Amino acid sequence: QKEVEQDPGPLSVPEGAIVSLNCTYSNSAFQYFMWYRQYSRKGPELLMYTYSSGNKEDGRFTAQVDKSSKYISLFIRDSQPSDSATYLCAMSYNLGLTFGEGTQLTVNP
């Protein structure tokens, strides 16, 4: 069983929709939780990070962490075609980043 599970999709939504991306994990030692965005043929880039449980908002993006359920989410409001990419969750404690498989998202105009 993988330490971090993420539905690879693909996920296709119309422009303006609210998108929900999720990961579950099994290692309770994880303390840092991140979302990376990866465009086609590019390397991942950090989108958001949170420490421990709670919510964090940045523009149209909201990251949520529920450590009791070992569940993290990324919400994208008013999704745009430019949001079309693969979204990878990542988490760590002190032994490096562990990534989810990534969810491929397409926002249709």
Add this chain to the structure above:
Amino acid sequence: GAGVSQSPSNKVTEKGKDVELRCDPISGHTALYWYRQSLGQGLEFLIYFQGNSAPDKSGLPSDRFSAERTGGSVSTLTIQRTQQEDSAVYLCASNPGRGGRDQIVSSYNEQFFGPGTRLTVL
């Protein structure tokens, strides 16, 4: 400024050949990471360099894989006797390297990724 660069962008090789992949980190970044990205597998950590410390090789999948970092800057990942299952995108990342391998408590500790090298073993 320039980001992380990797070369070549694409590499096609025959099974059994050796390949070398290059990574140029962001200038001044002391931490450098190699990952492998395969379909259905996500990003798999391979190796981590921090300054002049001994590298963390715990993610290397076999002894056919090795990496070095010369002068604390450029890194080369070498795969000997390539196999078809080595086909993947190999990503390099760097960060300023404050603290341990996973320091991301503030934005300047995020890992900055290169565009990757797409390796195909026939």
